[in-house]
């Protein structure tokens with residue numbers, strides 16, 4: 001489908017070897033959490049299966065960093081992971097065995113080999129593969145997303161897009177060219193990053209900005225990311241309209257991207273929105289493609305459903321549909337923020353130091369909305385998810401009229417969804433409050449034992465320091481902070497351990 005970029009022909013053996021030699025650091029990917037896919041489908045008027053008892057398939061599951069946490073959190077659901085890399089599948093099976101999970105199965109096979117006999121699934125996830133594999137595998141991904149999806153199912157496919165990747169392509173080409181005679185994956189990555197580091201300082205302005213952006217992004221990632229994302233043999237980004245047409249060839253239709261914002265371009269001024277609307281004439285594919293051109297988009301996480309569901313897709317998304325959902329934040333509100341001038345709120349995230357929402361996106365217009373924002377700032381770190389009902393109840397307890405409060409708060413949540421800071425979910429998640437004998441989740445402990453990073457109930461990736469891994473291994477519910485300090489010895493006191501436990505608790509890796 002994408003003839004513009006030369007593709008290096010790879011066969012299945014090459015693909016397997018690439019990931020056996022340098023396994024991908026496999027992590028939870030919150031965008032692909034099925035409860036989130038279900039919520040987005042619900043907002044578009046569909047009725048996907050309950051996640052708690054669903055069947056979920058992941059294509060290219062690597063060693064299970066994304067799928068295994070889901071199997072832990074949803075013990076009544078069934079999970080199947082497929083990957084061509086024997087080494088990664090073996091690593092995943094090792095962790096599954098350690099955790100004693102009975103509801104997940106890893107299959108060592110190519111996506112191309114899947115057939116309808118492999119069963120039907122309510123959710124199919126394929127993250128970080130579609131644009132990195134040769135055309136026959138891309139075909140197989142979408143074929144499986146249709147053949148193996150239930151009629152109410154939702155498929156998630158992420159991929160690199162144009163025109164954004166047109167700007168990255170020269171950097172990738174340079175990285176491959178510069179390292180073509182260097183042996184060893186780590187050495188290649190080191191040399192490529194060193195070069196980008198120099199060019200970001202030495203080049204003229206336009207090129208400098210390009211090198212700086214990629215260098216900053218890639219140096220924050222691990223070796224396997226750089227190798228497989230920027231330096232993978234195949235990298236075939238496509239225009240969104242091409243992806244949508246490819247999906248259609250396979251009996252699938254585009255629903256939305258998982259980050260809701262793209263469906264509702266709040267970032268655009270009214271003239272731009274008018275221009276897009278005029279061009280699109282009500283056609284979602286034309287609108288999305290135009291937005292990609294304007295924003296020079298380089299990556300998408302798109303949701304697809306079967307063509308039979310097309311008549312039920314309601315893109316007007318009435319606000320009442322928010323009433324039954326649960327919400328969490330990808331960006332947490334800071335308590336008692338000192339709002340900078342013209343900003344209505346300051347939000348904090350562990351990755352993005354300070355994230356500001358402009359007045360147009362969050363400024364509470366009504367008292368009910370102000371009360372809701374205050375409630376969120378007060379509670380959202382404790383209750384992992386919250387509902388519209390909770391916010392309304394708080395407003396009503398403070399004297400607001402129930403119907404008006406509900407209407408106002410729906411609008412607030414809708415705006416927040418469109419800023420992509422609020423994540424919708426179809427089912428709740430509650431944070432654990434550690435007691436006197438704190439215990440880490442079995443997943444966090446198993447990952448610490450394997451010297452890996454982990455994930456939490458949000459399905460967020462949680463990077464662990466060496467010291468945090470050591471601490472997690474001691475948090476098995478049999479020791480107080482004082483007892484842990486005694487085992488850790490030198491430099492540790494009950495107070496320092498308590499503080500470290502609090503940090504782990506805020507990362508939601510305690511149970």
Ligand SMILES: C[S@@+](CC[C@H](N)C(=O)[O-])C[C@H]1O[C@@H](n2cnc3c(N)ncnc32)[C@H](O)[C@@H]1O
Nearest residue numbers: 015019024060062083084085110111127128228
């Ligand atoms: C970039 S990694 C992404 C892994 C994981 N989905 C994630 O996002 O962390 C690509 C994965 O796809 C697997 N893969 C590549 N080609 C495949 C194929 N034809 N069939 C099955 N798995 C494949 C690789 O082994 C690797 O684990």
